[in-house]
Amino acid sequence: MSATPATPVRVLVAYGTANGATAQIAGAIADVLRKAGLQAEPRLVRFVADVSPYEAVVLGSGLYAGRWQKDARKFVRRHHRALAARPLWLFSSGPLDVSASQRDIPATPSVQRLADELGAREHVTFGGCLHEDAHSRGARMILRSGKGGDFRDFPAIEKWAAHIADALLAERGVSP
Template identity: 65%
Template sequence: MPRRVLVAYGTKNGSTAQIAETIAAVLRKNGLTVESLPARSVTGDISSYDAVVVGGGLYAGHWRREARRFLRRHRAELAGRPLWLFSSGPLDASASERDIPPVSDVKRAMDRLDVREHVTFGGCLEEGAKGFVAGMIIRSGKGGDFRDFAAIEAWAAWIGAELVERPEEN
């Protein structure tokens, strides 16, 4: 029976959603049954999922609120299944050059839950982004797309291999 995976995400302008969809697509290629949903729309029971990946965009040093709320709301159910976290945010090449530690609210969640791994991917902020601060960043010339989809796909493939090749550990 194929294993079921939930990829939940918190996004403001859609960049983190695109990362989540990429992760979901790679997991599906591994034969897993995957749903990718905005974290705020996951309101019911998640016990039907065998594993969960949760991502949040970083804004002003914090993970998106809906991703944090998802972890709090489903804490008991998440404690019993494999869980991976990702952040999307730096508007430079730093995420491709080195490991970036989780921001404080993600670190707290990692301390409370048995998280397998957290990774930070580069972010994307381009013309048309919502929000006053986003507009200021774009006007200052510091926007752009810093996502490394090869790295995102490799991370997702590693998760998929963990779930498919070592089901006894999951």
């Protein structure tokens, strides 16, 4: 077996974000997938017109009141059939504390419904990030209550992305 596939697996890393923090998570995931020999492209969900060029999808969103960001939910409705037809992993970014680094946090009920409907292989919740430059009214209220900060655990994000790369390469008969 070779270390990389003859033709790289194309992976879409699509994300919904309100303040940009989830984009950095998607970028980190795509970086790990590329280092593993996959062709990974992080894209904001509103700029993805077609999922068909991709063999697999990693899809994530920031959580807002227990739900994914609006554009991410629209993306799922628009591409439901295509997402369900290919390997799919989901992630949420949300808790503004260290809880996601200390234990597995299950998907919120609405995200779990999406995972079940789409046949997602896995869902993981990562810590969120909310900085002073956040612009939504809800974000400003959270910041005023003293709950801002960066709780993303990039080593955990990279480990999860490596797990996805290993699974995709194994399905191609390629050793990691």
